[in-house]
Amino acid sequence: MPYRRKFLKRAGYTTLSALLTMGFLQKDKQKEDGSTNAAPANYLSANVNSPLRQLAAAKGKRYGAAVSTDILLKEKDYADLIARECSIVTPNGELKWNATEPQPGKFTFESADAIAGFCQKHNIELHGHTLFWHMGKPDWLPYPPTLKMLERHVTGVMGHYRNSPVLKSWDIANEIIADSEKETDNPTYGLRKGVKRELIRDLFLLAASVDSSKKFYLNDFGIEGATWKSERFLKMVEYLKNSGVKIDGAGIQSHLWFSTAYGFDEKGFNSVLKRLNDLEVKPLITELDIIIDTPLPDSIKKLDQMVADSYKRYLDLCFAAGVDTVITWGITDRHTWIRHPDWIPGKTFRNNPSLWKFLRPLPFDENLQPKLACNAIAKAFQQAT
Ligand code: G3I
Numbered sequence: 468m469p470y471r472r473k474f475l476k477r478a479g480y481t482t483l484s485a486l487l488t489m490g491f492l493q494k495d496k497q498k499e500d501g502s503t504n505a506a507p508a509n510y511l512s513a514n515v516n517s518p519l520r521q522l523a524a525a526k527g528k529r530y531g532a533a534v535s536t537d538i539l540l541k542e543k544d545y546a547d548l549i550a551r552e553c554s555i556v557t558p559n560g561e562l563k564w565n566a567t568e569p570q571p572g573k574f575t576f577e578s579a580d581a582i583a584g585f586c587q588k589h590n591i592e593l594h595g596h597t598l599f600w601h602m603g604k605p606d607w608l609p610y611p612p613t614l615k616m617l618e619r620h621v622t623g624v625m626g627h628y629r630n631s632p633v634l635k636s637w638d639i640a641n642e643i644i645a646d647s648e649k650e651t652d653n654p655t656y657g658l659r660k661g662v663k664r665e666l667i668r669d670l671f672l673l674a675a676s677v678d679s680s681k682k683f684y685l686n687d688f689g690i691e692g693a694t695w696k697s698e699r700f701l702k703m704v705e706y707l708k709n710s711g712v713k714i715d716g717a718g719i720q721s722h723l724w725f726s727t728a729y730g731f732d733e734k735g736f737n738s739v740l741k742r743l744n745d746l747e748v749k750p751l752i753t754e755l756d757i758i759i760d761t762p763l764p765d766s767i768k769k770l771d772q773m774v775a776d777s778y779k780r781y782l783d784l785c786f787a788a789g790v791d792t793v794i795t796w797g798i799t800d801r802h803t804w805i806r807h808p809d810w811i812p813g814k815t816f817r818n819n820p821s822l823w824k825f826l827r828p829l830p831f832d833e834n835l836q837p838k839l840a841c842n843a844i845a846k847a848f849q850q851a852t
Contacts, residue, residue: 468807495553510775510842511632518831519841520554522848529592529790530844531555531824533754536839539585548798548835550589557594557753557794558582559804563603571607571616586633586707594753594794595632597638598624599670601659611662616723617670625677636682636717638753639674640667641847644699645689656706656822657699663705667670671712677712686718686753693735701739704748718753724797725777727761733784741790754796755826757840758805761815770825775839778830782847793844800838 490587496823531553537548549556551697560566561579568574586593591724597603598621599794602609608616628634645651645659656664674683685704690697700717707714719739723731743750757777764770783795797803805826830841 475541482548487749499540510779510839510846514525515837515842515845516552516606517845517846519552519844521844523793524554524836526786526848526851528786528793528848529554530848531557531591531594531792532795533557533559533596533794533796534582534585534798535802536561536581536692538802540581540763544835545799545802546585548831550585550591551589551796553559553591555592555594555794556582556586557596557798560603562595562624563600564608565603565605565618568592569605571745572619572623573626576627580687583631584735584781588690591633591634593634595625595628595634595637596753597641599639599643600641602642609749610659611666614666614669617666619621621670621673622677625681626673628679629680634681636716637685638675638686639683639714641686642688642797643667643685644690644696644703646689646696648695651699652804655699657696658703664703667703668707668712669711671707671714675713677793682715682733683713684716684751684753685714686720688754690719690739691721691723691731691736693732697735697739701742701746704743704746708748710747714748716751717773719749720754720796721752721756721781723757723777723781724770725773731781733780736784740785742792744789750785750790751792751794752782752786752790753792753794755781755793756803756805758812758826758828760812763815763822767824767827770827771839774827775843778840782844783850786847786851795829797829799833799835800827800829801833801835803828 515791523530534547534549534556558579561582566578567576583593599617604610643662644657644658648657650656650660651657652660653837658664671683685707688698690700697745704714704717728734740750757774759770759773764773785793803826805812806823811823825837830838830844832838
């Protein structure tokens with residue numbers, strides 16, 4: 468199933484009761500249209516004049532965003548915002564296999580190097596996303612690739628950034644766990660069909676043989692709670708640890724869809740974070756954005772408040788568990804991936820362009836002005852201990 472379809476499926480719908488269970492709407496304040504009368508949390512007092520990177524740094528933490536080279540080059544206001552707010556960035560697509568090795572053995576780093584240059588100029592760290600992903604692959608490449616193909620790729624890409632002063636970490640593998648038990652032939656580890664745990668182990672070993680000075684992460688989505696998927700993800704992390712390979716962190720993507728089953732449950736998520744900490748594999752938030760789906764509130768103002776409240780609750784929980792890196796998947800609603808024609812989510816939005824204005828998952832609005840979500844992130848950093 469194409470990835471976009473997966474997202475449509477992923478955005479498919481649970482009832483209001485699920486939402487209530489997740490604690491996102493308070494029952495006594497629930498109105499018929501799904502909006503609430505809940506008093507806004509006091510985000511306006513957060514000091515939004517201070518850049519998020521500065522508020523994060525005051526607590527020994529980092530804030531960052533996914534960025535795209537073409538936008539950085541075209542839009543000065545966007546580039547200025549990234550430079551002001553971020554202490555770490557992830558390339559949106561520039562380091563994926565289809566971008567770096569579009570033809571077998573022919574490497575190109577022009578776009579990714581442009582981001583690395585920007586980072587160096589503005590004292591920003593670069594996170595390498597990603598060496599291995601079933602979606603970000605050129606057409607010529609089988610999935611999974613052979614070990615020989617992996618070796619050439621990892622050597623070419625990691626080798627290019629071996630001496631980079633800004634690139635400090637890699638998503639060695641991305642989204643290797645299947646979305647459900649129907650899509651795997653490996654009930655224990657839940658790996659996507661054809662992927663063997665030994666291949667992933669060898670990929671981490673290969674990476675370490677090329678450049679072990681970087682941090683190595685396993686990155687995935689849908690693990691923000693006690694789910695079938697998070698259980699398999701943790702098993703895989705455990706397997707890699709037990710195999711003695713270098714794995715420093717777990718990237719918890721955090722594309723959070725509220726009003727759907729893809730929200731997070733606090734208890735389950737706390738236990739995921741605890742188990743990672745116990746394994747000494749650092750949890751990082753790598754692709755955070757918050758999408759409110761059915762039931763939509765009746766105004767943008769209410770929606771922004773719901774998004775902000777969700778950011779605050781999510782980050783409070785993350786910081787209490789010691790998370791020190793928060794990367795949002797983009798920084799402004801102007802360029803959120805979820806408004807791209809390829810990725811508009813189904814049911815509520817796909818056939819209703821008039822509702823697309825409700826897709827406001829990021830801290831800054833289309834005019835690059837801070838939203839309540841930005842204040843909520845700021846406040847969460849300020850209150851972190
Ligand atoms: O660059 C072309 C542009 O030239 C063209 O005019 C335009 C027409 O639609 O498309 C542009 O390419 C798009 C590209 O993003 C840059 O915006 C592709 O169509 C689009 O499919 C591609 O999607 C990216 C996707 O990964 C696949 O690489 C999304 O922006 C990006 O947000 C998404 O990121 C993933 C993470 O890597 C892994 N986790 C989930 C996350 C969201 O899906």
